[in-house]
Amino acid sequence: MAQVLEFKLPDLGEGLTEAEIVRWLVSVGDVVAIDQPVVEVETAKAMVEVPCPYGGVVTARFGEEGTELPVGAPLITVAVGAPETTGTAVPASGGGAKPAEPRASGGSAESSGNVLVGYGTGAPAARRRRIRPAAPAAPGAGEAGRRRPASAGSAAPAAPAPASHGTTAVAESGPVAVISPLVRKLAREHGVDLRSLTGSGPDGLILRADVERAVQRPEAPAAVAPAAPAVATVTAQAERVPLRGVRGAVADKLSRSRREIPDATCWVDADATELMAARAAMNAAGGPKISLLALLARICTAALDRHPELNSTVDMEAREIVRLPGVNLGFAAQTDRGLVVPVVKDAHKRSAESLTAEFARLTEAARQGALTPADLTGGTFTLNNYGVFGVDGSTPIINHPEAAMLGVGRIVPKPWVHQGELAVRQVVQLSLTFDHRVCDGGTAGGFLRYVADCVEHPSVLLRTL
Structure with missing residues (x-):
């Protein structure tokens, strides 16, 4: 019988009381080793990888990328002693853990369509992570758009938007070939859909230069709509940038x-x-x-x-x-x-x-x-x-x-x-x-x-x- 243990955000020292989740390094259902990094967080001092003291199967994650968590808040739950080839996530018990994320059908992690992504050629096994193909998103919805909640009072779904910055849209499922969290952050800040970019790095890796080129391109021309009897006045809104992290x-x-x-x-x-x-x-x-x-x-x-x-x-x-x-x-x-x-x-x-x-x-x-x-x-x-x-x-x-x-x-x-x-x-x-x-x-x-x-x-x- 597997024992489910909860791993909380540890004290990162120097009086730090909170950290922002930059990137998850594991998914629900992944097998992790003791002291394997499971999440990358940004504090007011630096960006660090947080290792998990338990070895087993990840049964739940707490917080999306971009979420700020206080020290002591739950990060993940791990089923210790569970078989590595289990076909479904082990349910978490006690501690108020969230339900495990749904897994793709097909049995074991190896046969569920997971892709093994490393930090570079020859990366050690402990540093690799499994990324599950993402659910299909709305056309033109970028990484930042998928995390942004719908605006209050919206009565109908938003119309499909053209690919941003003049890039050619590609399949929106599967992992994005990006390693650097700084590249992801830059894309989020400028509304660039990473899935619409073709990386110039090794094996199609998306680099910062690729995002910057996309930002500098002129926006794709919008389709010409029929003339309306009256033109509504659009008031520009001020941009609000959160004061957090460094x-x-x-x-x-x-x-x-x-x-x-x-x-x-x-x-x-x-x-x-x-x-x-x-x-x-x-x-x-x-x-x-x-x-x-x-x-x-x-x-x-x-x-x-x-x-x-x-x-x-x-x-x-x-x-x-x-x-x-x-x-x-x-x-x-x-x-x-x-x-x-x-x-x-x-x-x-x-x-x-x-x-x-x-x-x-x-x-x-x-x-x-x-x-x-x-x-x-x-x-x-x-x-x-x-x-x-x-x-x-x-x-x-x-x-x-x-x-x-x-x-x-x-x-x-x-x-x-x-x-x-x-x-x-x-x-x-x-x-x-x-x-x-x-x-x-x-x-x-x-x-x-x-x-x-x-x-x-x-x-x-x-x-x-």
Whole structure:
């Protein structure tokens, strides 16, 4: 006799209380192994796969893709000890579990028309999932449309719509060859029917570029209807975008920073010509290449060693300034999912080579949506290189609960007085936004001036190494 166990959304750490279901990795009736990922969820920190601690047959799933669940809410039920070749789902007992999803007729999972889909060639069995052909949908109904509830007060079914974005409609049953949840999300946001696209990836895999091309195509011309005696006025409705996931977490943190931190900003222009020349000489000497961000980070850690007031946080309940013993350096990274701030732990102990490697690792993980909660928390100071967006200056908002953020603009040739003569030099604007509770302008100015001196004369930094 099989025992039905309920698996609930676990505590994902770092104070997270909810998560959004991005993609189910298993279906009702699938056989799962212990610690096999069963669902991919997005939290305010990162996108993660959640493994199930039970092995057996999935009897029920709770929540559709796009649904937000609180920690402790049921995710799936698993019949432990059930035969792997069972022809029907084992009914869940107790715990208020929802009925199992209907299975296609035909006996075992292998003979019910299921398709085995992996994460790529040679994917291990534990990472594969079974996808059952979907029920036929209304013509032109996309993935987003199938999940969208009918509008209130509708008296009749909607008329069939033409395929969106000028794509050719294809069969609407069976699995869609999409692996990346970011591609699915992009399609949902723009109303693109994934089943109408022909993927340009291996084995017809739909890539982000395929969705973007569909979005950029002009809409297919609608059929010409007979002239009506009167033309109704159509009022455009404002689009409402939910503030959740990473975007919602950023909104909450920045709003809290503005409410709680009395910040001030000072800035200075610096001649970065010698810093750029020093970096070029380092990279010409062989070995791993050193990034400019790594050199700026090394300068930051040296400046924080001289001005520890800025590597702190404020505890208003205890009315104390907490000066932190080490530097965990955050840096702003723009991704498809929004702005994230990965953290380089113990940055003050790292060399320029080590900093370069860690920046590269975290940046790639951010682009892939693979940052862990540990990668995104624990920062004590943030370095914001907004010069990559082609701007000279900014007054950034402090990353709460930190006390300061250094902003770096683009480095561009400008007229500059050098050794008493006008010359064209590589100039950068540096800005420091700081919490006025932890220090006054003199301390903040001293920190920024030391950073500028190191940028203009990298040999100054050698005194602290």
